[in-house]
Amino acid sequence: MARLRTEIPGPRSRELGERRKGAVAAGVGSTLPVFVDHAEPGLLVDVDGNRLIDLASGIAVTGVGNPAPRVAAAVHEQVDRFTHTCFTVTPYEGYVEVCERLAELTPGAHEKRSVLLNSGAEAVENAVKIARHATGRPGVVVFDHAYHGRTNLAMALTAKEVPYKQGFGPFAPGVRRVPGSYPLHDGLPGPGAARRAVAAVERPDEVACVVVEPIQGEGGFVVPAPGFLGELAAWCREHGALLVADEVQTGFCRTGSWFACDHEDVVPDLVATAKGIAGGLPLAAVTGRAEVLDAVHAGGLGGTYGGNPIACAAALGAIDTMRELDLNAAARRIEATVLPRLRTLPGVVEARGRGAMLAVELVSAEAAARVAARCHAAGVVVLTCGTRGDVVRLLPPLTIPDEVLAEGLDVLEGAMQP
Structure with a gap:
């Protein structure tokens, strides 16, 4: 106590x-x-x-x-074996196993691939990068009250000016902000709020992706009205855009399901994860449709520390804990x-x-x-x-x-x- x-x-x-x-x-x-x-x-x-x-x-x-005992034990075991090689230089099994777990746990039964990264902001930026590569389009749709991180593109996607954006511009171009679903203040049913949002999108044929938090985090823990996410997914399918779910704060059991999209049976094209994935060690991921991830040329994704072996071991221990408990x-x-x-x-x-x-x-x-x-x-x-x-x-x-x-x-x- x-x-x-x-x-x-x-x-x-x-x-x-x-x-x-x-x-x-x-x-x-x-x-x-x-x-x-x-x-x-x-x-x-x-x-x-x-x-x-x-x-x-x-x-x-x-x-x-x-x-967390399972996380600590996994980390100690991995530290004693080796601390780093960089997966893009000499790979190791832990990275592959984490990607296999992500394919199993993230929404949808389709074939999936993942890239492992370091932080939520990095995951969101890579999701946008992948979506632009896959669609050949520049536009990114985001929402009022959104928060997606502190790096330059992530700040462009984020709505709140102070303290996250003040004095740090100019920001990355191509971002289009539209109203979201805030039931307390707009009183709209989910489909109505989604239709209001997409009606504000100009030139939808230029949109690579819609990036949405299934429950907004820094924006106020705003749970969208039922049907909002499903209507967005339908709009993306109609217009050839990808739906990117930013599950950085909502993922890994936080909302009572593995991912918050599960509550509405919405299957995103790409899912960005971090935070709860590795029990406190820095790890993040983008997981999505195999044809989308595999379309990126070799060397187009990765980074020195992304999927560090110690963080991967921690993630496996954390996921085991989530299941066992x-x-x-x-x-x-x-x-x-x-x-x-x-x-x-x-x-x-x-x-x-x-x-x-x-x-x-x-x-x-x-x-x-x-x-x-x-x-x-x-x-x-x-x-x-x-x-x-x-x-x-x-x-x-x-x-x-x-x-x-x-x-x-x-x-x-x-x-x-x-």
């Missing part, structure tokens, strides 16, 4: 914070300036001995737990426990989400910041999000003990009081 021995941050964390100022770029922010010493199930223990309840999972990364069911249990309680909290405009990807939209960014600050002071790690910054989001580890989750919710409830 949580235990605070000092104020937050404590003296040792403050000391490290001063060292940080002299070494780390000021542009690298931290939500909660405590320095972590180690982790326990559902808890982060800082250098001052404070035990904090983790409702963030490193932004949906450590869903299998932190530490049935973390899809665990995420659904978290939803059944948390979402009804969120709906009873004072000051909530809307409680929403799926699985262990849950949030409350509040009346303002100031209200969300106040609630988050109260949680942090009481030893509970939560995050804010939303284009307007007015959403408090919860991303607990899927392995979080019930009593730890309950205590975290008690703190959140107290923080929501006027």
Whole structure:
């Protein structure tokens, strides 16, 4: 359970914070300036001995737990054998096995191929690159409130200006932004919201792909109205564009299914993954139709560290953990426990989400910041999000003990009081 021995941050964390100022770029922010010493199930223990309840999972990364025994064992075994060769120089079995797992787990029964990469932004950029190569078209359609990463093309795809885009332009061309589905604010059924979106697309014959988060992450944990994704998929088929699902935050059991597209039986042409794939090690992928991936010439995809053998070993350990512990069911249990309680909290405009990807939209960014600050002071790690910054989001580890989750919710409830 949580235990605070000092104020937050404590003296040792403050000391490290001063060292940080002299070494780390000021542009690298931290939500909660405590320095972590180690982790326990559902808890982060800082250098001052404070035990904090983790409702963030490193932004949906450590869903299998932190530490995760299967991941740690796989990493140790691989480190003892070799740490790196670069798959594009001399390959190794782990890379192939991860791609085989991705072909099995991602939506659709068609033949698939994958390329392994380092980060979510890199996966999204490669998905766009692959789509442009396959279609011979330049255009990319994205949505209001979208977030796809911090590299140049990913920033062009991302909607939120501050802090992600401010002062970093010019951005990559060819991006077309259209309205998405935000049921709380637009009141539209899914097909209607999709028709509004595609009606805003000029020259559809020039569109290589539509890039969509099945549930928007940084934009506010916005769950599109039923039918929205299916209508987009139909439009893509009609116009020869590819549907790219950005499942970086939603993938690997986070929403109670292997992938969020599964909830609507939507089969994307390409799926971008990262975050929860490897239990905390940097790994990402683009998985999609074999004819699309295989159309790219040899040497057109890859990178020095993409699919590093240690990260691949971690991914295999993480996927084994997801299966053995049935973390899809665990995420659904978290939803059944948390979402009804969120709906009873004072000051909530809307409680929403799926699985262990849950949030409350509040009346303002100031209200969300106040609630988050109260949680942090009481030893509970939560995050804010939303284009307007007015959403408090919860991303607990899927392995979080019930009593730890309950205590975290008690703190959140107290923080929501006027």
